[in-house]
Amino acid sequence: MKQAIGVIDSGVGGLTVASELIRQLPKESVIYVGDTKRCPYGPRPKEEVIQYTWEMVYFLLERNIKMLVVACNTATAFTLDELREKLEIPVVGVIQPGARAAITNSHTAEIGVIGTEGTISSGAYVDTLKQINTAIEVYDLACPRFVPLVEKGIVSGEEAYQAVNETLQPLKQFNEMDTLILGCTHYPMIKELIQEAMGGNVTVISSGEETAREVSTILEYQDKLYQGNESPEYQFYATGDVEVFRRIASQWLNRAIDEVEQVVLGG
16 A cells, blocks of 8 residues: 655644655645644644644554654644654654754754744743754744734735734844744745744744655655655544635645645644
């Protein structure tokens, strides 16, 4: 049986990672689960995020996935170690790939990180960046307004730009900061607005590309890349409004997504 790569996220944000997986690994099938009904995860208690994450994982394990991608930064921060310890399949999160890309890019060793309240308060990016290079200066900022905008499909226009510009004001005082990590997979959907607000001297880093590259490397190393000739299958599941999800997915993946199935998790 042809096994798929499983991708989980708190909502539609993980589609930014899924699109890179599809682009870089065009022969691989992908099953995506977005917990849109309970999104955002950022303000939720750690225990709740862990519970919801495992509910999505169990759903995917029943579909015999060969690898798990945790495309939610908050879930990565709170569950990655536990998932890797308990699962027999490889598990990739989005924090380490994003951190590595930022360090490679930065010339001043001053890096900004924006994310949800949960991701920022966990200190996961600061810890990961410092583990790689102790001399890195990190400025992090929680942006609770961003995910609700993206989940509603408001990714351009005056309302979105005003929210982005106002939220990012505190980071503009750090003149030597030359790199900004989008520490939430929803944020690439408003990357152009973020870039505009921060100015041309700051490079904005999305973890999707690096995460997909890591997935490819691991599958190749473990001899799990699909070598057959069957066309890939893409399955999408959402816990909330499937029509909104389908519209955003079709737009972001640049292909017609005909069907999104609604799923109930955790009773």
